[in-house]
Amino acid sequence: MSRKFTVIDEGFACAVCGTNVNPSGYTSRDHCSACLCSVHLDDNPGDRESGCGGVMRPLGLELNKKGRQIVYRCERCGVIKKNIAASDDNENLIIALSTRQM
Ligand SMILES: [Zn+2]
Numbered sequence: 001m002s003r004k005f006t007v008i009d010e011g012f013a014c015a016v017c018g019t020n021v022n023p024s025g026y027t028s029r030d031h032c033s034a035c036l037c038s039v040h041l042d043d044n045p046g047d048r049e050s051g052c053g054g055v056m057r058p059l060g061l062e063l064n065k066k067g068r069q070i071v072y073r074c075e076r077c078g079v080i081k082k083n084i085a086a087s088d089d090n091e092n093l094i095i096a097l098s099t100r101q102m
């Protein structure tokens, strides 16, 4: 049995908590919906050019025109990045981040 998947929105197993994250169905899934962690793969969104591979941990939450953006710092190289929070992200962690001082 082999099936071909050509969609870019793909599920993955989280490198931090091991949760199998399902594709979001509407946007590129770029972080774990359970622990909100991400992996530093991109220099620019979606390019997979970074080669760093460090774990991106959420630092805080920013509210702006794009909605809720989670602010990340890479544990390995220290770069700061932002990802838009998904609708099925762990709401308790989102709330905890929104009250954290950056
Ligand atoms: Zn996770």
Ligand SMILES: [Zn+2]
Binding pocket: 040, 052, 053, 054, 074, 075, 076, 077, 078, 079
């Ligand atoms: Zn990095």
